[in-house]
Amino acid sequence: MSGEITRNPKLAWREVDGAMVIISPEDSQVHELNEIASLFWKHAEGKTLDQLVERISAEYEVARETARADLEELLAALGEKQLMFVAPEEKG
Amino acid sequence: MPNTPVMDGLIRRTVQRQLPWSVHVDLTYRCNERCIHCYLDHEDHGEMKTQEIKNVLEQLAQTGTLFLTFSGGEIFLRADLFELLEFARSLHFDISLKTNALLIDSERARKLRELSVRKVQISIYSAEPDVHDAITKVRGSLERTLAAIRFLQAEGLQVKIACPLMKQNLTAYRNVQALAAELGVPYVLDMTITPKMDGDMSLLQLRSSTKELLPILQDASLNPRACSPSSLEGETISMGSATSSGIESQAYEDIPCSAGHNSCYISPYGDVFPCVQMPVATGNLRKQTFEDIWFRSEEMNRVRAVRESQLPICSKCSIRQYCERCPGLAQMEGGDLLGAYERACELAELNARIAGVANPVSAMHAEKSNSKNSRSIPAPTVAPEVRIGSN
Numbered sequence: 001m002s003g004e005i006t007r008n009p010k011l012a013w014r015e016v017d018g019a020m021v022i023i024s025p026e027d028s029q030v031h032e033l034n035e036i037a038s039l040f041w042k043h044a045e046g047k048t049l050d051q052l053v054e055r056i057s058a059e060y061e062v063a064r065e066t067a068r069a070d071l072e073e074l075l076a077a078l079g080e081k082q083l084m085f086v087a088p089e090e091k092g
Numbered sequence: 093m094p095n096t097p098v099m100d101g102l103i104r105r106t107v108q109r110q111l112p113w114s115v116h117v118d119l120t121y122r123c124n125e126r127c128i129h130c131y132l133d134h135e136d137h138g139e140m141k142t143q144e145i146k147n148v149l150e151q152l153a154q155t156g157t158l159f160l161t162f163s164g165g166e167i168f169l170r171a172d173l174f175e176l177l178e179f180a181r182s183l184h185f186d187i188s189l190k191t192n193a194l195l196i197d198s199e200r201a202r203k204l205r206e207l208s209v210r211k212v213q214i215s216i217y218s219a220e221p222d223v224h225d226a227i228t229k230v231r232g233s234l235e236r237t238l239a240a241i242r243f244l245q246a247e248g249l250q251v252k253i254a255c256p257l258m259k260q261n262l263t264a265y266r267n268v269q270a271l272a273a274e275l276g277v278p279y280v281l282d283m284t285i286t287p288k289m290d291g292d293m294s295l296l297q298l299r300s301s302t303k304e305l306l307p308i309l310q311d312a313s314l315n316p317r318a319c320s321p322s323s324l325e326g327e328t329i330s331m332g333s334a335t336s337s338g339i340e341s342q343a344y345e346d347i348p349c350s351a352g353h354n355s356c357y358i359s360p361y362g363d364v365f366p367c368v369q370m371p372v373a374t375g376n377l378r379k380q381t382f383e384d385i386w387f388r389s390e391e392m393n394r395v396r397a398v399r400e401s402q403l404p405i406c407s408k409c410s411i412r413q414y415c416e417r418c419p420g421l422a423q424m425e426g427g428d429l430l431g432a433y434e435r436a437c438e439l440a441e442l443n444a445r446i447a448g449v450a451n452p453v454s455a456m457h458a459e460k461s462n463s464k465n466s467r468s469i470p471a472p473t474v475a476p477e478v479r480i481g482s483n
Contacts, residue, residue, distance in 0.1 A: 009208070010208040011184075011208075012158060012184055012185055012186030012187070012208070012210070013158070013184050014113070014153075014156060014157070014158035014184065015156075016102060016105060016106060016111065016113065016156065016158070017105050017106075017109055017111075021102060021158060023158070023186045023210065025186070025187075025208045025209065025210035025211075025250075026248070026250075028210060028211070028250065030096065030098050030099055030102070031098075032098050032101075032102065
């Protein structure tokens with residue numbers, strides 16, 4: 001998973017009182033992210049997982065493996081709901 | 093919009109924080125139909141230009157608006173509609189449209205899907221062309237609107253039919269129901285006919301009487317009060333307001349509705365109102381910022397301060413639970429934002445009767461009746477004016 005993380009461009013979203021509220025236009029499903037997921041939503045766009053692991057482990061002084069496992073879990077949860085994806089890497 | 097615990101929680105928070113998260117913007121009052129019940133003046137008296145609207149949208153996004161409804165007039169008469177939609181999507185708004193759909197072809201439907209418009213609400217007055225076209229005053233309009241619905245559906249867009257009911261199409265609700273079922277789309281029947289925005293009350297003649305509405309209100313498939321609560325679970329309620337944001341909730345608790353609390357209306361001229369049905373001018377976006385109007389307008393705060401439990405008449409009403417009082421209509425029809433008005437009282441009494449309440453009388457009617465009775469006590473100064481038995 002070394003491609004860039006991207007939000008599903010079809011979604012509508014706004015931060016409401018610190019939490020990200022996201023709506024899918026296809027089924028009108030409303031999602032409310034918790035604090036950590038909201039931060040991830042705001043800051044992960046355009047970054048690779050490796051970049052985020054580096055940043056989180058440096059800022060919060062956690063082991064890279066722990067940061068990676070947590071981020072992968074979060075990304076998987078967001079991916080399952082089709083909110084965020086890892087874009088396929090461009091082959092050069 | 094589904095009324096889920098997540099939505100209820102969000103509604104509570106947006107009301108508490110006074111976040112304008114649902115905003116209805118009329119892009120134009122111009123229209124290519126001339127619906128007989130329309131409350132608008134279709135002349136262009138200086139609509140906001142493209143850049144002015146973009147500026148408003150930026151302000152709304154900054155202030156926390158998520159749900160954006162573009163309506164009119166007919167929005168497809170704006171040459172810049174797609175530019176505005178594209179801009180709105182770049183600001184991550186959830187977008188709903190209200191349109192007669194006459195100008196939607198397959199290409200425009202495709203563009204709407206590409207822009208991730210979530211929902212398109214379209215007015216249909218009857219499945220019979222003669223009835224529908226007589227209301228819109230455009231021959232062939234039903235056929236064109238139906239073609240547009242199919243274009244939108246082919247693109248996978250969510251369509252909702254709104255059917256305002258009046259004398260001219262009162263019995264059409266059955267065929268609109270059937271049409272909606274055939275198309276596989278939700279619908280809303282709206283019995284609200286409002287005065288014109290300039291205060292002209294003549295349109296109210298188009299309203300069906302409560303007696304005429306009885307068969308509709310008694311139809312358990314339409315009116316939740318006409319059936320047991322358990323049979324309602326999972327059902328979509330099909331009576332309501334075609335002008336509402338569609339974000340209904342019990343979470344509004346002691347406030348009359350969302351107007352001024354977490355929603356508002358913006359006219360094509362930049363005027364801001366608490367709701368499209370509430371003619372309380374709170375400011376103009378050509379002169380003030382949105383934040384200034386939303387948070388600091390005296391009028392907006394006056395509307396915001398209203399509590400159901402403090403309404404002088406309605407709070408005492410024994411059939412309040414059967415009433416769908418609209419504060420905007422109370423202002424327009426009764427002249428008092430806090431007051432009761434005849435139509436709401438009549439419908440509440442009818443709904444209560446349908447639900448099995450014996451001899452329901454609204455507080456306003458009870459008060460009028462008491463006042464008549466008390467005035468009939470012989471008193472030389474008032475006696476000549478008493479008209480016993482009059483309405």
